[in-house]
Amino acid sequence: MTDWKFQRDAIQTFRFVRCTFDAATGVAQLVYAFDDGPELVETITVPGAPFTLDGERAAAVERALQLLHLITGVSYYKAAVPDEIRIDSYAIDADTAALLTLIYENGLGEFAYRNGLNLHGRIRFPHGANAGDGAPVLGLREHALVAIGGGKDSLVSIEALRTLGVAQTVTWVGGSQLIKACAERTGLPTLNVGRALAPQLFDYNREGAWNGHIPVTVLNSAILVLAALLHDVDQVVFSNERSASYGSLIEGAGEVNHQWSKGWACESAFGDHVQRRIAADLHYYSLLRPLSELAVARQFAKSDRYDAHFSSCNRNFHILGERPANRWCGVCPKCHFVFLALAPFMPKPRLVGILGRNLLDDPAQTAGYDALLEFQDHKPFECVGEGRESRAALAALAERPEWREDALVERFAREIRPQLDAGDLRIEPLLVLDDEQRIPPALWERLRAHLSA
Numbered sequence: 341m342t343d344w345k346f347q348r349d350a351i352q353t354f355r356f357v358r359c360t361f362d363a364a365t366g367v368a369q370l371v372y373a374f375d376d377g378p379e380l381v382e383t384i385t386v387p388g389a390p391f392t393l394d395g396e397r398a399a400a401v402e403r404a405l406q407l408l409h410l411i412t413g414v415s416y417y418k419a420a421v422p423d424e425i426r427i428d429s430y431a432i433d434a435d436t437a438a439l440l441t442l443i444y445e446n447g448l449g450e451f452a453y454r455n456g457l458n459l460h461g462r463i464r465f466p467h468g469a470n471a472g473d474g475a476p477v478l479g480l481r482e483h484a485l486v487a488i489g490g491g492k493d494s495l496v497s498i499e500a501l502r503t504l505g506v507a508q509t510v511t512w513v514g515g516s517q518l519i520k521a522c523a524e525r526t527g528l529p530t531l532n533v534g535r536a537l538a539p540q541l542f543d544y545n546r547e548g549a550w551n552g553h554i555p556v557t558v559l560n561s562a563i564l565v566l567a568a569l570l571h572d573v574d575q576v577v578f579s580n581e582r583s584a585s586y587g588s589l590i591e592g593a594g595e596v597n598h599q600w601s602k603g604w605a606c607e608s609a610f611g612d613h614v615q616r617r618i619a620a621d622l623h624y625y626s627l628l629r630p631l632s633e634l635a636v637a638r639q640f641a642k643s644d645r646y647d648a649h650f651s652s653c654n655r656n657f658h659i660l661g662e663r664p665a666n667r668w669c670g671v672c673p674k675c676h677f678v679f680l681a682l683a684p685f686m687p688k689p690r691l692v693g694i695l696g697r698n699l700l701d702d703p704a705q706t707a708g709y710d711a712l713l714e715f716q717d718h719k720p721f722e723c724v725g726e727g728r729e730s731r732a733a734l735a736a737l738a739e740r741p742e743w744r745e746d747a748l749v750e751r752f753a754r755e756i757r758p759q760l761d762a763g764d765l766r767i768e769p770l771l772v773l774d775d776e777q778r779i780p781p782a783l784w785e786r787l788r789a790h791l792s793a
């Protein structure tokens with residue numbers, strides 16, 4: 341064991357070694373290993389300890405901990421993608437194995453595509469027969485843990501829930517100062533869950549591990565489910581919009597969705613599983629599922645409360661490495677898209693003030709915008725709206741005197757718009773609310789009225 345070296349292609353087995361939770365400290369340890377190599381220990385710390393857990397709630401916490409262990413393993417499994425998966429210290433049933441296969445295969449879709457790997461049929465979680473449905477009703481208190489990511493989406497949800505009078509705690513995972521500042525700006529109760537990846541993963545990455553995107557949203561979701569049980573809360577609320585269900589269309593490969601774990605397929609499978617197998621009265625849902633990215637942007641633009649605090653630029657959220665000096669790098673797909681999506685709904689000086697520059701008047705950004713428009717390129721592997729949303733937003737700006745002379749708007753009107761069907765360029769149809777969602781029905785009725793106001 342002391343001589344063990346990470347040799348990606350020689351590794352045969354990925355092991356889920358054990359998971360533990362200490363109610364006195366709020367610390368969960370999620371332990372993995374390759375073959376008989378060193379233990380890889382990821383640590384999750386839920387503030388609020390000590391936690392007093394009675395019989396049924398303690399059992400639900402144990403089930404949530406195992407689900408978290410199984411989902412979080414994706415970060416380590418991907419480093420070698422070995423043929424065999426083993427679960428050393430507990431057993432899972434066929435339903436749980438099916439959920440995990442769905443999450444690993446699809447959540448690692450971009451990773452597999454970029455590395456030229458085929459994961460279909462390769463990910464096999466050992467399992468027994470189905471244990472049957474029947475998670476108990478725990479009598480959880482009516483309260484929402486709302487995930488906050490520092491960008492516009494979660495802020496739209498938080499403000500909607502505030503307006504609708506839903507009691508909420510603004511919750512985030514990890515040490516981002518930007519998210520903390522946004523959370524504090526809400527003026528609501530906050531909960532910051534600590535997360536430390538096993539340090540060896542960074543060594544393995546340097547030593548030739550497979551690397552690439554992992555389904556981080558479902559991982560954060562599993563963390564919040566555990567935190568909800570510990571804090572006796574009946575709702576875990578995310579802010580994943582309808583557009584997240586659509587990936588990039590790649591010639592020869594089909595659809596590859598960077599944000600698969602923000603999509604409806606993941607939300608419905610994960611949310612149903614939580615209610616069937618963990619706690620029948622724990623509701624996991626995305627409040628923004630009925631909305632397109634443009635509809636979310638329109639909603640965000642209604643208030644300027646967060647203009648000086650939020651950022652959707654993912655470059656702020658690296659564990660290691662540099663972050664943009666003024667919250668917006670201005671050159672990545674998310675900066676491009678958010679600028680474009682907000683532009684039809686916000687006065688121009690306000691938007692330029694938020695990002696610090698006018699991205700649509702910068703010819704150097706042409707290729708970036710072409711990818712968003714799916715013009716001579718595919719939609720970027722990032723959390724951006726659908727191509728039709730970008731095209732509709734630019735078409736709207738091409739009609740506005742304050743925007744139409746800007747370099748990229750003018751180019752769109754001259755070169756790209758004539759190749760498109762005018763009927764597909766209207767914004768209004770993209771703002772219609774969708775019915776595919778799992779928001780608690782009474783809340784959905786009130787939310788629909790609020791969003792339509």
Ligand SMILES: CC(=O)N[C@H]1[C@@H](OP(=O)(O)OP(=O)(O)OC[C@H]2O[C@@H](n3ccc(=O)[nH]c3=O)[C@H](O)[C@@H]2O)O[C@H](CO)[C@@H](O)[C@@H]1O[C@H](C)C(=O)N[C@@H](C)C(=O)N[C@@H](CCC(=O)O)C(=O)O
Pocket residue numbers: 415416541545551552553554555556557558559598599600601602654655656657658659660723
């Ligand atoms: C901040 C970011 O975008 N990171 C992505 C980037 O990672 P990078 O290597 O540049 O830096 P770090 O994030 O600091 O990660 C260092 C290494 O750690 C590993 N890792 C990290 C987190 C984790 O949960 N598991 C891990 O294994 C990984 O090996 C890193 O190399 O590129 C990576 C490869 O494409 C991405 O996976 C990183 O994405 C993060 C996991 C992340 O948190 N990204 C979110 C900002 C993000 O993409 N959110 C999407 C949601 C999409 C989804 O749910 O799938 C969004 O904006 O909506």
Ligand SMILES: Nc1ncnc2c1ncn2[C@@H]1O[C@H](COP(=O)(O)OP(=O)(O)OP(=O)(O)O)[C@@H](O)[C@H]1O
Pocket residue numbers: 487488489490491492493494495511512513514519557560577578579580602651652653723
């Ligand atoms: N560190 C985090 N902890 C908990 N939840 C997070 C974290 N980062 C992102 N999320 C949540 O994951 C979901 C997807 O994140 P995403 O980045 O799309 O949203 P956002 O930051 O609210 O908005 P934007 O799209 O403008 O960046 C959101 O519900 C967000 O709240």
